Amino acid sequence: MRKLFLITVLVAAGSLSGAAADDDGDGSNWGKIKEVYVDAAGTVLRVDFSRTPVNPSKCEGADFYIRELDNSPASDRFVKTVVAAHLANRKVKFWINGCSKHRWWGKTQPQFIDMYIGD
DSSP: OHHHHHHHHHHHHTTTTTTOOOOOEEEEEEEEEEEEOOOSOEEEEEESSSSSSOTTTTOOSSSEOOOEOOOSHHHHHHHHHHHHHTTTTTTTTEEEEOSSSSSTTTBOEEEEEEEEOOO
């Protein structure tokens, strides 16, 4: 049952993969998710990545990637997809565009808007 869930989430990730909506931003290159954090309020998803974070928007910090969340199905899908890719130990690549609106851990951080999943 667990494998079926992971497969379902990874297949559903197709809606997260693809080109960014515009030409701003930069790709992270392929790597592995080292750690995932979601706060208790469900307002932020933090991803520590095996590659040095890219910072095309010159955010105050660039120690990790952030996805600011809301109560939408899209935010829920992002969290599930990131966790599934991490648990499956899959290679991932993020499209980074802009900085977080809030100062998470004291600084604005690069925000990912798209995610690709590889082998």
